[in-house]
Amino acid sequence: MLTYLIILLDDTSVSFCHADNPRCERRLIPLDVLRQGIRFAMMENLTIQFVYPDYPLPADYASVIESIDHAKIKPTVEAADVWVTDKPFEGEVDVPVVLRITRQELFAQTEEISNLIGHAPRLNIVITDIGAFTDDDFERYRALLADISARVETLTKEGRMPWVSLVTDRMALTKMNNCGAGDSSITLAPNGRFYVCPAFYYEAPEDSIGDLEAGIDIRNRQLYKLEYAPLCRRCDAYQCRRCIWLNRKLTREVNTPSHEQCVVAHLERNASRTLLANIRKANPNFLAETKIEEIDYLDPFEMKREK
Amino acid sequence: MDVDTAKYITFIVTKDCQLACKYCYLVGKNSKERMSWEVAKQAVDYILAHESDMPEEAVVWDFIGGEPFLEIDLIDKVCDYIKIEMYRRNHHWFNSYRFSFSTNGINYHTEKVQQFIKKNSTHLSIGITIDGTQRKHDLNRIWKTPEMERGIMPKPEEERGSYADVVKNIPLWLEQFPDDSTKVTISSADIPYICESVLHLYGLGIHEVNINVVFEDVWKEGDDSLFQEQLMQLADAIIDGGYYRDYACSFFAEHIGKPMDIETENQNWCGAGMMLAVDAAGNFYPCTRFAAYSLRSKKPIIIGNVHDGINKNLLRPFLTLDRFTQSPRKCIECEVASGCAWCQGENYDAAHTETIYERSTAICLMHKARVRANNYYWNKLYRKLELEGLREDYDENHRKSSQTPC
Structure with missing residues (x-):
């Protein structure tokens, strides 16, 4: 709607x-x-x-x-x-921040970005070159998410849970919350x-x-809806941006995400799962409605192909 | 080898053809785009070097045009190279391959084609397209004229049909490939000749006729009634004439015309994306129907080339397509949905946006007419067999259509 x-x-x-x-x-x-x-x-x-x-x-x-x-x-x-x-900020900010950044800038500034956490009510990190991720980048991204999660966990245990899109959104979601364009x-x-x-x-x-x-x-308007996206409609990487523009750019179809988008989203999902489990060790009722199951894939396309 | 689990790799060796069939979907045929040996070799090298990306147990190396046998010298060289390379690389397709051709049959008897057939006879399938009776065949399958390449179409009285040039090669073809089938295409103007044409082909000794209506939106009001009438005449002729045991016609299939479950019967019909096509420029396509010469109104969908390989992201939409996502509600709720086919390329070409996810329903009324005639056929045939006590014998021994979705 x-x-x-x-x-x-x-x-x-x-x-x-x-x-x-x-x-x-x-x-x-x-x-x-x-x-x-x-x-x-x-x-x-x-x-x-x-x-x-x-x-x-x-x-x-x-x-x-x-x-x-x-x-x-x-x-x-x-x-x-x-x-x-497009740059890490200094001091305290009282509005949500969108940090637009390339993957290489992100990897190069991991510490600076971790230090931003907790200094704005919300930090949305938007990677501007997702389509260029390589297998090596995926591994670096996995490590970066672990670093960010550690910072979030520390602050949460101090009673100051920060919101960082990459690792906290999935913890709070019980259904898809995507870009919604179209x-x-x-x-x-x-x-x-x-x-x-x-x-x-x-x-x-x-x-x-x-x-x-x-x-x-909007011609073929249904294709912008989740139920008309075969890869996404059963996916539980609820925080995925599912960027319609990237879909069209990388796969030609607005309803089909690229391999890179799927893997990035699943690395975030899995990092959220680990973070949630760690927080629940100290606080078992933390976000009690959220369930994030263990999965053995990073790209749902591989699962669909196997079927 | 099991062609149902095979990888189909199509070489568009030429975009030229001796004929200018009126229903041909290849709108961009020309005599300039001929595949070179270098491009063909690079394509084979790429494909065989990426064995893990193509795990299918078997392969069908398909050569099409235009008319593929116009390039028999190239094809012969490519097929030799494929065999040598599959052996040299110890590729899992070695000895699990087939070379496949769909030809207009005109050059079938020539020395070069015959030598090629002898050399590859154990791994070869060839289908000759003959459309039926002479008047049906010549209605559409006419010789190309030099003026046509300049956009000047001949007057109807100047058109020259190709029936006589094809039918003379049918006995030789049937001697060499007695089990192969012919492919018949039905457009609006052909409908009155369906019954006589199928019977004519049976009379020529062709035991399997795979016949389809075109997917394009060419149908006129009343065509579905005429079509149904022709199929019911054909049903009577096949049953009353006793052809049903040893001959097959793909129009009549037991399992079509049923509702389909959205969960368990949600597969895509078309194999685009699971197959791979390569053209003279070395570009890869998910199927030949996405090459420029096949498309009326859309840009080609190129998924890579022999130099850079395949962009797997561009294949994802093809490999995740399902029936629900591309079908309008009327198709999902259709009471006679099963067996209703579609072509991903035509869907794309006819779509309102640049998508493969919009199913064209131009054949809707034709499918429903086919279902009614099909129901008539099976009800009549089963009653006859039961009265004669031959139902079980028929179930076990009759010839079945080998046609599979492309």
């Missing part, structure tokens, strides 16, 4: 997910398009997430934006509901057209799924 409308306020709005925004030329969303977008969201009962560029918006935009309940995703921490950054969320771009997600706009602006006048027309 469609629940969220992401509105890109500018062509240079910050990317908060796996895809980089290649656009560097400013193109502010016209005020009338912004108003129509908000009106559309109100009529469709959608929650709006505004995505900001790195420059201040004209004054008349603020009153329009504030005319509806929303969340602000910003490249600066000031007045943000979610702060997106299913629970769509994006309105500055050109007044709708897209499956911002990445689809960055890559192929001609490939829209409707506009404010004609409405939404």
